[in-house]
Amino acid sequence: MRVFLDWLDQRTGYRGxxxxxxxENIPGGARWRYVWGSTLTxxxxxxxxxxxxxxxxxxxxxxxAWESVFYIQYQMWGGWLLRGIHHxxxxxxxxxxxLHLMQVxxxxxxxxxxxxxxxxxxxxxxxxxxxxxxxxxxxxxxKGFWATRVATNIAAIVPVIGPAIQKLVVGGADxxxxxxxxxxxxxxxxxxxxxxxxxxxxxxxxxxHGITAKVPKRKPDGYFWPxxxxxxxxxxxxVMATVLFLILRPWIxxxxxxxxxxxxxxxxxxxxYSAARPEWYFLFLFEFLKYFxxxxxxxxxxxxxxxxxxxxxxxPILGRWRLGHRFNVGLLFxxxxxxxxxxxxxxxxxxxxxxxxxxxxxxxxNAHRVKALAQSPSGIPxxxxxxxxxxxxxxxxxxxxxxxxxxxxxxxxxxxxxGQPKDEQVASDLQGFASRPWLTGLLDPQRISxxxxxxGTKFKDGKMVKFxxxxxxxxxxEQKEQLKKVIAALSFDAQLxxxxxxxxxxxxxxxxxxxxxxxxxxxxxxxxxxxxxGDDPTGPDLTGYGSREWLIEFISNSSHERFYGERNxxxxxxxxxxMLDRPAISLLADWLRGDWYESKETAELAKSPKxx
Numbered sequence: 001m002r003v004f005l006d007w008l009d010q011r012t013g014y015r016g017x018x019x020x021x022x023x024e025n026i027p028g029g030a031r032w033r034y035v036w037g038s039t040l041t042x043x044x045x046x047x048x049x050x051x052x053x054x055x056x057x058x059x060x061x062x063x064x065a066w067e068s069v070f071y072i073q074y075q076m077w078g079g080w081l082l083r084g085i086h087h088x089x090x091x092x093x094x095x096x097x098x099l100h101l102m103q104v105x106x107x108x109x110x111x112x113x114x115x116x117x118x119x120x121x122x123x124x125x126x127x128x129x130x131x132x133x134x135x136x137x138x139x140x141x142x143k144g145f146w147a148t149r150v151a152t153n154i155a156a157i158v159p160v161i162g163p164a165i166q167k168l169v170v171g172g173a174d175x176x177x178x179x180x181x182x183x184x185x186x187x188x189x190x191x192x193x194x195x196x197x198x199x200x201x202x203x204x205x206x207x208x209h210g211i212t213a214k215v216p217k218r219k220p221d222g223y224f225w226p227x228x229x230x231x232x233x234x235x236x237x238x239v240m241a242t243v244l245f246l247i248l249r250p251w252i253x254x255x256x257x258x259x260x261x262x263x264x265x266x267x268x269x270x271x272x273y274s275a276a277r278p279e280w281y282f283l284f285l286f287e288f289l290k291y292f293x294x295x296x297x298x299x300x301x302x303x304x305x306x307x308x309x310x311x312x313x314x315x316p317i318l319g320r321w322r323l324g325h326r327f328n329v330g331l332l333f334x335x336x337x338x339x340x341x342x343x344x345x346x347x348x349x350x351x352x353x354x355x356x357x358x359x360x361x362x363x364x365x366n367a368h369r370v371k372a373l374a375q376s377p378s379g380i381p382x383x384x385x386x387x388x389x390x391x392x393x394x395x396x397x398x399x400x401x402x403x404x405x406x407x408x409x410x411x412x413x414x415x416x417x418x419g420q421p422k423d424e425q426v427a428s429d430l431q432g433f434a435s436r437p438w439l440t441g442l443l444d445p446q447r448i449s450x451x452x453x454x455x456g457t458k459f460k461d462g463k464m465v466k467f468x469x470x471x472x473x474x475x476x477x478e479q480k481e482q483l484k485k486v487i488a489a490l491s492f493d494a495q496l497x498x499x500x501x502x503x504x505x506x507x508x509x510x511x512x513x514x515x516x517x518x519x520x521x522x523x524x525x526x527x528x529x530x531x532x533x534g535d536d537p538t539g540p541d542l543t544g545y546g547s548r549e550w551l552i553e554f555i556s557n558s559s560h561e562r563f564y565g566e567r568n569x570x571x572x573x574x575x576x577x578x579m580l581d582r583p584a585i586s587l588l589a590d591w592l593r594g595d596w597y598e599s600k601e602t603a604e605l606a607k608s609p610k611x612x
Contacts, residue, residue: 024207030227033107036100037206038232039239043093044199046240047131048192050086058138060184062177063384065140066266070374070385073263084247084260090132091246092239094281097125098336105328108319115316117205120198122313127195129281134187136279140180142363145267146276148183149175150286154301175269265366266386274359277350284339287346308335369395372599391583394598397591400584404574405430408456416591426456426570433592434494434546439487445473458569463527464539471523482516486524489513494546498594517542540564551589552582 009015026034057076059068072079101121104110110118137148152175156166171178250257278286285305292300311318311331318324350356366389373388374380381387389395401409401416408427415421429452432438441447448468454460475483492503492510503510517524518533525534530542540563544550553560556575559568574580580588590596 024224026224026228030224030231032231032235033103034228035232035235036096036103039235040093040096040100041199041203042236043089043096043239044195046089047086047093050082050089051188051192053082054086055188060138060181062140062180062267063386065138065180066263066385067380069139069141069263070371070380073258073260074371074375080258080260081247085243087261088243088246089239090135091279091281092242093128094132096239097128101125102332102336105315105332108325110316110328111319111325112316114205117202118316119313120202120205122309123198124195124202127191127198131187131191131195132279132281134183134191137180137183138187139261139263140267141264142267142271142273142366143262143264143276145175145269146273147278148179150276151278151282152179154297157298158302159298263367263371264363265370265389266384268386268389273363274355275363277346280343283346284342287342287349366395373597376597376599378597391587392596393587393590394596396584396587397596400580400588401430401591404580404588408570424456425451428453428457430592433551434491435496435499436487436491439491440484443468443472443483443487445469467523479521482522485509485513486517486522487513489517490530490542490545493542493544494550494593495548496546496593538567546593548586548589548593548595551592552585555580555585555589556582 054072057068057072057079059065069083073083074080076082104118104121133148133151137144152166152169155169156162158165167173169179169182171182245252247260251259277283285301289297289300292298315328319328369392370385370388373392374385398411398416401411402419402421406415406421407423408425410421410425410429410431412431413429442453445468447453448465449455449460454462454465459465472483488503488506489510490513491499492513516522518530524530524542525537527537527539528534528542529537534542540554552575554563557573558564558571559566559573559576564571572579575582575585
C-alpha cells in the first residue's frame with residue numbers, strides 16, 4: 001500500500017496538497033465563528049449529490065414533472081428522504097449564507113486585499129437564491145407554479161426591456177412547458193456551473209489571503225488540523241441533524257402529514273390559487289412590495305433592492321475607514337432586522353386573513369385528494385395527473401353545486417363546500433338524494449312541506465304534498481311497513497353505492513316493494529310512470545329514479561316531458577341551454593350520488609367538508 005501511495009504522490013503531489021490544507025495557519029487558534037464557510041461548502045456538496053440522484057428520476061416536462069416527483073416521494077425507496085434533504089438543506093443554506101456574511105463583515109474580512117473574494121461571495125449569494133427560485137417550480141405543483149408566476153411578473157415592470165425579459169424567462173407568451181424546461185436548465189445546469197466556478201475561485205482567494213483573525217486574539221496561532229476540523233465537523237453534523245429533524249418533524253410530533261418535502265396538487269393554470277406564497281426567505285420581499293401600489297412597484301422590486309445591493313457591493317471601499325466599517329456593520333444588522341420584521345408581518349397578516357386560510361385549507365384538501373387518486377388502482381392517466389382533480393366528482397362536484405345550484409338548493413344546509421349562500425333556500429336539500437332516508441323524509445307529512453323538500457317551491461300545494469298530508473298521514477302500521485318497502489324498491493333503482501350492502505341483504509323486500517309501488521293500494525302510478533306501469537303520468541318518470549343516467553338527464557333538462565314538463569318550477573335546463581357541458585353535469589350527478597373513488601382518508605373528508 002505504501003508503494004502505491006508513494007507512486008501516487010510522485011504523480012499528483014497529493015501529500016503536499018493535504019499537508020498545506022490541514023496545516024493552514026489560523027491566527028488566534030480555532031474558533032466556532034469560523035465554521036460558517038465549511039458548513040456552506042458541506043451543504044452545497046449535499047445539494048449537488050442529492051440533486052444528481054433526484055435528476056435520475058425526474059422528468060422535466062409539464063405532463064411528467066409532477067408525476068415523476070410523486071414517484072420519487074411516494075414510490076421510490078428512500079425518495080421522501082432524498083427530497084427532504086434537498087429541500088430543507090436549501091432553506092438552511094440561506095441562513096448559513098447570512099451568518100457567514102455577518103461574520104465576514106463583523107471581522108473585517110472583506111477589507112483589502114480581500115475585496116474580490118467578498119464580491120465572489122456576494123455572487124455566490126445571488127446564485128444560491130437563484131437556485132432556490134428556479135427549484136421552487138420544478139415539482140410543478142400549484143404552490144410552485146403560482147408563486148413563480150408572481151415572481152417572474154416582477155421582471156415585466158422593468159422599463160422598456162421588462163416584457164422582453166419576462167418573455168425570455170417564461171419561454172413564451174404564457175407559462176407552461178417551456179417555462180419549466182428553462183428553469184430546469186438553469187437549476188441543474190447553468191447555475192450550478194456558475195456556483196462551482198465562483199466557489200473554486202472563492203476558496204483559492206481565501207487560501208491566498210488566509211483567515212482574518214478576530215482582534216484581540218484569545219489564544220496563540222494554531223492550525224486547521226485538528227481543532228478547527230473538529231469544530232467544522234461538529235457544525236456540519238449539527239446542520240444535518242437539523243435537516244433530519246425538519247424532515248421527520250411530522251413523525252416526531254405526531255402531527256400527521258407527509259415526511260420530507262411538501263407536494264401540492266399538480267399545477268393547473270385554469271384553477272386560481274390564492275394560497276400562493278414565496279418560500280419564507282423571499283416572504284419579506286412579498287410583504288415589502290405591498291407598500292408600493294400601482295405604478296410604484298418598480299421602486300420596491302427593482303430600484304431599492306438594487307441600491308441596497310450596490311451599497312453592500314461597495315462595503316470593501318467604505319470599510320477602509322473606521323466609521324465606514326461601523327456603517328457597514330450597522331447596515332447589515334438593520335437589514336436583518338427589517339427582513340425579520342417584514343417576514344413577521346407577512347406571516348401574521350396571513351394568519352388573520354380568513355380568505356387566505358380558506359385557500360390554504362382548500363389547497364391541503366386538493367393535495368391529499370390528488371395523492372389518494374394517484375395511488376388508487378387506476379393510478380395516473382395518460383393525460384397526466386392534472387386531470388385527476390378535473391375529473392374527480394368529490395373535488396369538482398361541490399364547486400359546481402355552489403356555483404350553479406346553491407342559489408336555490410342546499411346540501412346538508414350549506415352550499416356544498418361548507419359555506420352559506422347569500423340567497424334564500426327555495427328548493428330541496430339534496431344531500432342523500434334518492435336514498436332511503438331522503439325518500440323517507442319526502443313521504444313524511446311533517447317534513448314534505450318544509451324547506452328541506454317542497455316548502456319553497458310551487459309544488460307545496462301540489463298533488464304530491466296533498467297525497468302525503470291526507471293519505472299517507474292516515475296510514476295504518478301495516479301500510480307504513482308497506483311504504484318502507486316501496487321506498488326500498490324506488491331507492492334500489494338509483495343503485496347508490498352507499499346502500500349496496502344493505503340492498504344485497506334485502507332482495508325479497510325490494511321485490512315486494514316493486515310490486516306494491518305499482519299496486520292500486522299505494523297509488524304511485526296514478527301520477528308517475530315506473531318502468532311499464534303508469535299510463536298517464538303527471539309527475540316525473542320514476543324509472544331509474546336517482547340513477548346516474550336519470551340524474552344527468554334531469555339536470556340537463558328538467559322541463560322534458562319525462563320529468564316536470566311545463567310544470568317545471570324555475571329549474572334551469574343546464575344541458576339544453578348549454579349552461580353546463582355533459583362532463584360537468586356528470587361530475588355534479590356523481591357527486592350528488594356519492595360516486596367517487598374513496599379511501600379511508602377521503603371518506604373522512606366527505607363526511608365533514610371544511611368551508612372553502
